[in-house]
Each structure stands twice: as C-alpha cells, then as structure tokens.
Amino acid sequence: MRGWREGLEDDLPVPALVLFLLNRVLGYRQLDPGDKGRWAVGCSVAGEPVAFRDRKFGFEILVAPGSTLEQKRILFPLKAALRVLEEELLVPEANEQIHDCRVAVINRFGEFSHRYQYFRTKADELFAQAEIRPSDRKGMEGLPSISAVTAEMNRAAVAEREAFFLSAAMVDAYYSLLEHRLILLRAFTGKPMAAGDFEKLLGANWEGKLVMVLDLNSKGREGKELLGELRRIKERIRNPFAHGGVENDRGSIYVQLGSFGAVPANFSRARNSIRFNFRPIVAEDHAAMCGVFDRLDAFLETDDLSLPHRFLDSSVDPAFDAGMLTEYTTAIKDGGEAVDEWIDRWSREWERHQNADY
Known part of the structure; x- marks a missing residue:
C-alpha cells in the first residue's frame, strides 16, 4: 500500500480523534496495526479502501497501490466531520470531565x-x-x-x-x-x-x-x-x-x-x-x-x-x-x-x- 505521513500533524494533530470518529461514531472496524502500531482502522472513500494507522514512527493514511485518490479527497471530509464532532459532542464532554476533575495534566x-x-x-x-x-x-x-x-x-x-x-x-x-x-x-x-x-x-x-x-x-x-x-x-x-x-x-x-x-x-x-x-x-x-x-x-x-x-x-x-x-x-x-x-x-x-x- 502507498500513503502519506509527512505534514499530517498540521491537518490531523490528534490521531486519537480520527480513531474515535471512524470506530466509535461511524462504526468502522479496527485492523491489525502491525509492529510498533498503536491502532489502525479501515474505511472507504469514493468506493476505494483507505486505512488510517497510528504508529511509533508517526500517523499515516494508506491507500491501495493503484488508487487514484488524492490526499485532499480524504482529508477535507474527514476534517469537516471532526469539526462537527468536536463542537457537538466532544466540547460538552470535555467540559463535564473538567468540572468533575476527571482529567490529567502533562508534567513539564x-x-x-x-x-x-x-x-x-x-x-x-x-x-x-x-x-x-x-x-x-x-x-x-x-x-x-x-x-x-x-x-x-x-x-x-x-x-x-x-x-x-x-x-x-x-x-x-x-x-x-x-x-x-x-x-x-x-x-x-x-x-x-x-x-x-x-x-x-x-x-x-x-x-x-x-x-x-x-x-x-x-x-x-x-x-x-x-x-x-x-x-x-x-x-x-x-x-x-x-x-x-x-x-x-x-x-x-x-x-x-x-x-x-x-x-x-x-x-x-x-x-x-x-x-x-x-x-x-x-x-x-x-x-x-x-x-x-x-x-x-x-x-x-x-x-x-x-x-x-x-x-x-x-x-x-x-x-x-x-x-x-x-x-x-x-x-x-x-x-x-x-x-x-x-x-x-x-x-x-x-x-x-x-x-x-x-
């Protein structure tokens, strides 16, 4: 499979949100993440298979070798869906967790x-x-x-x-x-x-x-x-x-x-x-x-x-x-x-x- 890794941190800075959207909200099943992999999930875009994988070496989007899909065709709808998810569901949930002290802080x-x-x-x-x-x-x-x-x-x-x-x-x-x-x-x-x-x-x-x-x-x-x-x-x-x-x-x-x-x-x-x-x-x-x-x-x-x-x-x-x-x-x-x-x-x-x- 071929795919993209460079520059994704700007468009998708929190990979776990992608997993939450695709798996928990949209119901796509998780895949074997492979060696040094945290998670992987597959879906389809324009009828073609697409996989997202978070690994020790970075977050990546994978498509089939002969795929004609462009990166923006995958990213644009995904980012739009994440905006709706955050505003409608995650922000209220975050506010509730913060109020209830169910939070963590990075030790710097x-x-x-x-x-x-x-x-x-x-x-x-x-x-x-x-x-x-x-x-x-x-x-x-x-x-x-x-x-x-x-x-x-x-x-x-x-x-x-x-x-x-x-x-x-x-x-x-x-x-x-x-x-x-x-x-x-x-x-x-x-x-x-x-x-x-x-x-x-x-x-x-x-x-x-x-x-x-x-x-x-x-x-x-x-x-x-x-x-x-x-x-x-x-x-x-x-x-x-x-x-x-x-x-x-x-x-x-x-x-x-x-x-x-x-x-x-x-x-x-x-x-x-x-x-x-x-x-x-x-x-x-x-x-x-x-x-x-x-x-x-x-x-x-x-x-x-x-x-x-x-x-x-x-x-x-x-x-x-x-x-x-x-x-x-x-x-x-x-x-x-x-x-x-x-x-x-x-x-x-x-x-x-x-x-x-x-």
Whole structure:
C-alpha cells in the first residue's frame, strides 16, 4: 500500500480523534496495526479502501497501490466531520470531565525548571562580570589611563545591564515554574477534590495555588516572612515587567502638580518602585531573590511534601480523578519504597505506550 505521513500533524494533530470518529461514531472496524502500531482502522472513500494507522514512527493514511485518490479527497471530509464532532459532542464532554476533575495534566516540571535555572545561571555569571577590575594600563604618573578606566566602566555597565535583563527573566520564569509545580503537587498530595475544584485550581493565582498545597502562614514567623518577600518580588519585579511596565500601586503613572512638575501617582511610595534606582536589579537584589526562591523550594520538597514531590521529580503526569488520587495517597502512606514502586510501574507503562509495544 502507498500513503502519506509527512505534514499530517498540521491537518490531523490528534490521531486519537480520527480513531474515535471512524470506530466509535461511524462504526468502522479496527485492523491489525502491525509492529510498533498503536491502532489502525479501515474505511472507504469514493468506493476505494483507505486505512488510517497510528504508529511509533508517526500517523499515516494508506491507500491501495493503484488508487487514484488524492490526499485532499480524504482529508477535507474527514476534517469537516471532526469539526462537527468536536463542537457537538466532544466540547460538552470535555467540559463535564473538567468540572468533575476527571482529567490529567502533562508534567513539564523539568522544562519549567530548566528555563528558570538557565536565566538564573546566566544572570549569576554576568553579575560576576559586572565588577570593576583594576587595569594594568598606566597613564601619567603611573596611574591607570583614563581610556582604560572608561573602557572598564563601560564593559561592567554592559554586563550589569544584561544581567538585569536575565534576572528579570529569571523572576518571570520562577513564578511560572511555581504555578505549574503547585498544580502537579495538588494532585500528588492525594487530597480529595470535589466537583469544580480543578477549575478553581487553574483559575487561582500563584498565592491561591500555594495555599491549596502549602500554607506558609502555618510555618511560623519564617513562613510568614517568606510569603511577604514572595509578594514583594511579585509586585515590585515580576508584575511591572510581565504587564507592560504597569505597577499596581500606580507608580508607573505620573500626575501634574501645577507648575511644580509631574510626580508618580504613588507619591512617596515611589521608593519601592522598580524604577526608583538607575538599574532596576543589581547583584544584591538578584542574590536576595534567589535566596527567597531557594527557601520556598526547600519547603516544597521536604516534610509532608517530600514524597508527593518524588512523583513530580519522576515526570509522572498527574491525574485528578478520585481513583488516582487514592492511589497517590495509598502509596504515600506506605512510604518511600511504595512510592518508588508505583513510579516504576507507571514509567514502564508510559514507555510501553511511547514505543507502541502492545
């Protein structure tokens, strides 16, 4: 048989929908998918046999060797049918499952963590390079030459400016990492979820998600201080750079005081603005923020969250339905060895699916 594989991911990005349409809705029977095959289903188009097959090496459409069918003759009606199927049946079903927490989320903790670490490491390197170094070039009376001093100051200024860019990106990456991490941990703690709770989890801001997983206020003075520092970084650093320079306390807005000039609308509170200093983030600010993030990471990886975090670190994709939450809870109650055994079984099943070893 001949067929097509290249470019089908644009027209049919979710092969399982094709199987659902042809097999479950239209009643076409499934075929032997062959080696490294997940599934195959046959139908007819314009009186000619056509097969669809999803394999480890990609999704493909197959026709008979002498077939005159063009790809578009197969794709156009199929895509039109899928649009109707999604709008009329699948969207309402998806909404119901989401409301009932019968959903799963892809674990991208490694990706979010690596992005954060990338910006942090690069910022560390450039802030170190931003220190003024003594010059060996001498001018009159044995003093460093003016040109050498100027060049060194310019070099350090460029390094500090680029470090500021990277540090701001680090902060943004960390809060994105934090929200994703908290969504995963909410599942892996195994706490039961009522209808609508998953939607509330996704709709909550970072602090709301944090309360669902870890109440820092219950951690005494250290926890309360850490929460305050996280809020300050969010308000002072992350929000202005993530939201077009807008500061929540109106520090980015200027009002006119008659002939006395324009002043920031947060008045004396401008001292807290990210723009109060010439360079918004300097080495000391960067180091302090890294310390805050490290302290929160420690809370999220220890004590009652150490075993739930083991699921997360192992790249397990969490499910939020009652049955899976119970499985997480049971494994955690049985201890670290039980959690490792559960993760090992899940990993083997995941690999089997990825390799289409059925």
